[in-house]
Amino acid sequence: MEKFEELIQSEKPVLVDFFATWCGPCKAMHPVLEELKGQIGEAARIVKIDVDQHEELAAKYRIQAVPTFIIFKKGEAVWRHSGVIKGSELKTVIEQNS
Template identity: 45%
Template sequence: MPKKSFSEIINSPGMPVLVDFYADWCGPCKAMAPVLEQLAQQHQGKLKVIKIDVDRNPAAAQQFRVQSIPTLILFHKGQPVWRQAGAVPAGQLTQAVQPFLS
């Protein structure tokens, strides 16, 4: 199966996509990893969670004006509908994605 581009993933109809802009050297990013994994498992089939390494994908980070990491952006039908810079508690993250889950 061919690998989809970032824009193909976020523009896919149906399920919302939560994008984690991170870097391997970022402490708060590492702290968010288990929270995001848990969220992805809880909402499997309803929410797609992807990680974008800003060091390897500077164009994607620049396109969405990511200035600090981690930055989380929720896309629904290709549009950013929620955005948060910095680590987010699991409860707040769940509240943010809930309205967009089908």
């Protein structure tokens, strides 16, 4: 797997889903993200980060609640949201940052 820092340097937006396996709302977001992936195709990448397996990343990006979504572009966090969100809203934000 690519290193996280390399991954978020992309010209295309990278939507990172910081989640936990025990988190109900995270599970609810899974089909939403799958559908979104189908809609956006190559326009952006969607990456899932398990906060329990990647505690250092969770700490670095101050993840207080899961799910937390951050869109990175060229290494910069350009948007952030904690909690469940509609796929249509995520799609709009990705398009605004494409």
